[in-house]
Structure formats: C-alpha cells, structure tokens
Amino acid sequence: MSPLSAARAALRVYAMGAAVILAQLLRRCLGGFAEPAFPHQAGRVAIVTGGTEGIGYATCRRLARLGMHVVLAGNDTAKAEGAVRSIKEETLNDKVEFLYCDLASLESIREFVHKFKKKKIPLHVLVNNAGVMMVPQRKTADGFEEHFGLNYLGHFLLTNLLLDTLQESGSPGRSARVVTVSSATHYVGELDLDDLQSSGCYSPHGAYARSKLALVLFTYHLQRLLAAQGSHVTANAADPGVVDTGLYKHVFWGTRLVQKLLGWWLFKTPDEGAWTPVYTAVTPELEGVGGRYLYNEKETRSLAVTYDRDLQRELWGRSCVMTGVLDVTPDILAGRRPRREEATLEGV
Ligand SMILES: NC(=O)c1ccc[n+]([C@@H]2O[C@H](COP(=O)([O-])OP(=O)(O)OC[C@H]3O[C@@H](n4cnc5c(N)ncnc54)[C@H](OP(=O)(O)O)[C@@H]3O)[C@@H](O)[C@H]2O)c1
Numbered sequence: 622m623s624p625l626s627a628a629r630a631a632l633r634v635y636a637m638g639a640a641v642i643l644a645q646l647l648r649r650c651l652g653g654f655a656e657p658a659f660p661h662q663a664g665r666v667a668i669v670t671g672g673t674e675g676i677g678y679a680t681c682r683r684l685a686r687l688g689m690h691v692v693l694a695g696n697d698t699a700k701a702e703g704a705v706r707s708i709k710e711e712t713l714n715d716k717v718e719f720l721y722c723d724l725a726s727l728e729s730i731r732e733f734v735h736k737f738k739k740k741k742i743p744l745h746v747l748v749n750n751a752g753v754m755m756v757p758q759r760k761t762a763d764g765f766e767e768h769f770g771l772n773y774l775g776h777f778l779l780t781n782l783l784l785d786t787l788q789e790s791g792s793p794g795r796s797a798r799v800v801t802v803s804s805a806t807h808y809v810g811e812l813d814l815d816d817l818q819s820s821g822c823y824s825p826h827g828a829y830a831r832s833k834l835a836l837v838l839f840t841y842h843l844q845r846l847l848a849a850q851g852s853h854v855t856a857n858a859a860d861p862g863v864v865d866t867g868l869y870k871h872v873f874w875g876t877r878l879v880q881k882l883l884g885w886w887l888f889k890t891p892d893e894g895a896w897t898p899v900y901t902a903v904t905p906e907l908e909g910v911g912g913r914y915l916y917n918e919k920e921t922r923s924l925a926v927t928y929d930r931d932l933q934r935e936l937w938g939r940s941c942v943m944t945g946v947l948d949v950t951p952d953i954l955a956g957r958r959p960r961r962e963e964a965t966l967e968g969v
C-alpha cells in the first residue's frame with residue numbers, strides 16, 4: 622500500500638464508522654433497540670472465541686443463560702478464569718468453561734481443537750468472535766500480518782478443524798451453526814490476493830477492514846461447501862454494529878475520546894452488540910439458512926465483491942495453503958466424496 626492509499630483507507634474506515642454511529646443514534650432516538658427473544662438451548666454446546674471481554678463475553682453470558690454448555694476460548698488464562706467465574710455466578714449454569722486458544726498461533730489452535738475433541742462432546746455453535754483492531758504492524762507466531770493472521774486465518778483453521786464435530790452434531794431440522802463476527806468496515810475493505818500480508822506501507826485501518834472482508838468471503842464459500850455436501854451445518858456472518866468495548870484501544874485518540882465521553886449514547890452496549898451474533902446462533906428463523914450477512918438481527922447485503930465466487934474460492938485455496946488445510950473444494954463442488962482420510966474439510 623502506498624502512503625496515500627493508507628490515508629485513504631483510514632478515512633474510509635472512519636467515514637464508515639461515523640455512518641454506522643449516526644444510524645444507531647437515529648435508531649435510539651426513534652425508540653431504541655428492541656431485545657430479540659431467544660429460545661432456550663438446553664443440551665447444546667457452543668464455543669466462543671475471545672469470550673473474555675466485550676461482545677464475546679456478552680455472547681458467552683447470553684448463551685449460558687439460555688442453558689448452553691459454553692466453552693470460552695481465549696489467550697488470557699487469568700482473565701478467562703475470572704470471566705467463567707462471573708458467568709457461572711450470574712447464570713447459575715455450571716457448564717461454562719475455559720480452554721486456552723491463542724488465535725495468533727496455528728499450533729495453539731490445533732492444540733485447542735485436540736483438547737476440545739478429547740471431551741467427546743458435540744458442538745452445535747461456533748462463534749468466531751475474537752479479534753484485534755488497528756494494532757501496530759505486528760506478526761503472528763506463524764509470521765502472518767496480525768489482523769489477517771489472527772482475525773481471519775486463525776478462525777479459518779479453527780473452523781476447518783472443528784467441521785467434522787459440527788457435522789456430526791447437526792441434525793435435520795436442527796443444524797449446527799458457524800457464526801462469524803464481521804464488521805461494517807468490511808464495506809470499505811480491499812482484498813488483493815497477491816498482497817494479503819499488507820506489505821509495503823502498512824495501514825492498520827486497511828488491514829483490519831481486509832480481515833473482516835476476508836471473513837465474509839470465507840463464510841460464503843464455507844456455506845457453499847456445506848450445502849454441496851448436504852450437511853446440517855450452516856455458516857453466516859454477523860455484524861454487531863459499533864459497540865462500546867476495548868477494541869478501540871489502538872485507534873486515533875480523538876475517537877477514543879468520543880467513545881469515553883459519548884460511548885454510552887452513540888455506541889451499542891456489549892449486550893446489545895451481542896444480540897446479532899446470538900440471534901444468528903440460535904434463532905429458529907435461521908434454521909437451515911446460511912450464507913447470509915446479519916445486521917441488527919436482519920439479513921443485509923454485504924459488499925458486492927463478497928458474492929464473487931471465484932474470489933471466495935481463490936481466497937479459500939490460498940488460506941488452505943497458509944494454514945496447512947487440505948483444499949477439498951474441487952471434490953465437493955464436483956459432487957465427489959473426498960477420500961476417507963480427507964472425509965471432512967479438515968487437514969489434521
Ligand atoms: N466493538 C465494535 O464496535 C465492533 C464492531 C464491529 C465488529 N466487531 C468485532 O467484534 C469482535 C469482538 O470485538 P469486541 O469489540 O468485543 O473487542 P474486545 O472487547 O477487544 O474483545 C476482543 C476479544 O478477542 C480476544 N482476543 C484478542 N486476541 C486474541 C488471541 N490472540 N487469541 C484469542 N483471543 C484473542 C480478546 O481476549 P483478551 O483481551 O483476553 O486477549 C477479547 O476477548 C471482533 O471480531 C471485532 O472485530 C466489533
């Protein structure tokens with residue numbers, strides 16, 4: 622990226638954020654947000670990444686309140702144990718637990734999946750929520766640019782490794798669900814397949830928006846593969862809105878000041894922010910429905926380019942190479958069953 626396009630990326634992200642905030646403000650003035658009704662989910666199991674804080678924490682708490690067995694996946698053990706304790710106390714649901722998973726490390730993700738599978742429990746809901754925003758130029762353990770590596774590739778691998786369990790756990794009329802948290806910034810994201818790692822002039826804004834755009838493309842391709850296999854698993858993207866969380870710690874100080882002073886008014890609370898992901902995870906209205914982008918609990922169109930199947934497929938292929946997952950797209954789309962040892966989309 623050139624310095625000029627980095628500046629343009631920043632402007633586009635702030636303009637997008639301002640537009641969403643304005644829409645939220647308007648909605649609040651016109652009567653506010655109405656809390657959706659969520660049906661009870663007893664006996665079902667969820668994994669939520671980044672459940673220690675913000676939207677992820679609110680999502681865990683809500684799912685626990687609905688009676689789900691919730692596995693909180695995170696990279697800060699002390700914080701996560703505190704989160705588990707308070708969710709248990711508040712919801713009186715003792716099936717809430719923490720499993721260590723650093724999404725910035727492919728090895729840690731593989732270990733997490735290994736530990737989860739050893740429990741021999743089903744998996745009905747995977748919420749790909751964890752994320753970082755506008756961090757300084759850094760690399761993950763595997764050398765990927767952090768937004769792309771953690772927000773996107775980490776969830777790409779995690780989902781692929783858990784697909785067999787999700788497929789076994791979904792049933793006709795009661796699909797298992799992959800809910801991937803994206804963001805309105807994806808609308809201003811740009812994805813150059815030959816520059817996924819933001820080489821050149823680094824734009825933290827551009828890199829964040831790109832990771833959120835990649836997650837939408839991933840969701841649609843995943844849904845296409847799942848549907849082609851006739852599996853009882855769906856994949857959707859959820860956009861929480863602009864939410865008052867710690868995600869903004871790396872943004873421009875002026876924005877942080879606005880958040881500090883007016884966040885209670887302009888931003889959604891973490892609970893409100895969790896409504897769309899939770900809705901996408903549990904509502905009967907979305908039973909069997911996948912490949913959608915949900916915002917304010919409603920289906921919305923995502924950026925035009927996200928519907929480009931060639932781009933989806935190409936990004937998926939490259940992500941497979943980057944994470945060591947076998948790309949079974951050609952087999953599945955040709956209606957062939959992948960060979961036994963490759964029976965699922967996983968690559969372990
Ligand atoms: N807030 C918004 O306005 C907004 C808008 C659109 C989309 N979103 C999306 O919503 C999701 C949640 O964001 P949030 O606003 O709730 O932010 P947040 O409060 O900063 O929470 C982010 C979560 O991700 C976790 N995380 C960070 N690095 C991790 C790693 N290496 N491994 C595992 N977990 C890690 C954090 O855990 P620790 O802190 O314990 O490390 C934390 O629990 C993100 O995907 C974000 O892009 C947020």
Ligand SMILES: *[C@@H]1O[C@H](CO)[C@@H](O)[C@H](O)[C@H]1NC(C)=O
Binds near residue numbers: 696697698725753771
């Ligand atoms: C978790 O990961 C994030 C993103 O890489 C990092 O900033 C944070 O320091 C990590 N937390 C711990 C406790 O290692």
